[in-house]
Structure formats: C-alpha cells, structure tokens
Amino acid sequence: GVHIIQTFLSEEVSEEVQIQGRTARQGKRGSYQMILLESELESDFGIKAVEKEQLPKGQWYQWLCNIRVKHQREQCILIEENLKNATEIDGLTHDYFDSLLAGKKAKSKEQFKNLYQLMKKPPVPSSVHIDIALAIDVTGSMAPYAQSTVSTIENLLSGPSSLISKLTTNFPEIDFQLRLGCQCFRDIDDGNSKF
Secondary structure, X not given: OOEEEEOOOOOOHHHHHHHHHOOOXXXXXXXXXXXXXXXXXXHHHOOOHHHHHOOOHHHHHHHHHHHHHHHHHHHHHHHHHHHHHHHHHHHHHXXXXXXXXXXXXXXXXXXXXXXXXXXXXXXXXXXXXXXEEEEEEOOHHHHHHHHHHHHHHHHHHOOOOOHHHHHHHHOOOOEEEEEEEEEEEOOHHHHHHOO
C-alpha cells in the first residue's frame, strides 16, 4: 500500500473517503493522514486558529467536520439564491419573447433593455485563488529542454505577459492570488533521488 497525505480539507466527505481509498494497492493496506495549513482553513472555511487551540486534539477532526457541514449549508443557501435569480431572469426572458412574438414593439424594447441591464452586471468575486501544479520530467533525456522549461515557468509567473498580469489587466476589480507547486522527477532507478 501507499501512504497518502491529504493537504486540504475536502468540502465533501465523499471526496475525503475517495482519497483515503487510494491507500490500498495490490491487496496491501496503506495509511492516510491529513496535514492542513491554518491559513488555508481560514481563507477557505473562515476557521480561526484560536478556535482549534480551545479543543483537545482528539476532537479536532469532528470540529472540522462540523465546520464543513456548516460551510455546505451556506453553499446550499447561495445556490438556492442563485437559482431564484436565474428563475426570475428566465421568467423575464419568456415575457420578453411573448411581447416580441405578439408584435408589441414598445413593450418588448423596454423588456429587452431591463433584461440587458439585469444580465450585464453578474456578481463578480472580489478575489480568486489559482493553484497551479506542475510535474516536470528531469530525466537525462529531457536535459536539452530544461532551460526552455525554466523560461516558460518564469514567463508564466512574472513580467508583462505573466498570467497574473493578464488577469489583473482584464479584471482589475478582482484580487488574484497565485500559488505554484512543482514536483520534478527522475528515473525510478535513481532511488531516493528520484524526486
């Protein structure tokens, strides 16, 4: 089996169970543990590190599960609100087409204007987190491409053509946060040096 380390709190228990299920391999039991960053728990779930310190360590997981359930309920409320708004827009769209088909020019023009104004301003998030994970082959046969790979990553991260630069130019009202993870690997015969 393999040892799996989960580095984020799943929003769904089913995802967590699926990750745990990846530990067993070829009939051998594996192991699992969760290692979480307090800063991510705060940004993703609104959890303050101080809250955790008030509980015995044996209760931390149940405490996280309770927070996850609360987060899911909040997400459900948000989805229901969005569905209500979408249903309202759908109704207005049908009214517009009914007026249009009935030849009511003035009324359909006014309805179209209202629809346009309503749909023109969708809710925009104030911040967006972007995680990029790279797996890079650094075996001997890939050596000729190493400098090109480094250049590509540098251009992705900095300068006027970087991802963040393009996003902030096109969406100045959004605060973009970019995290990059990179795993380089060699041949399996390299033993402990393969990663």
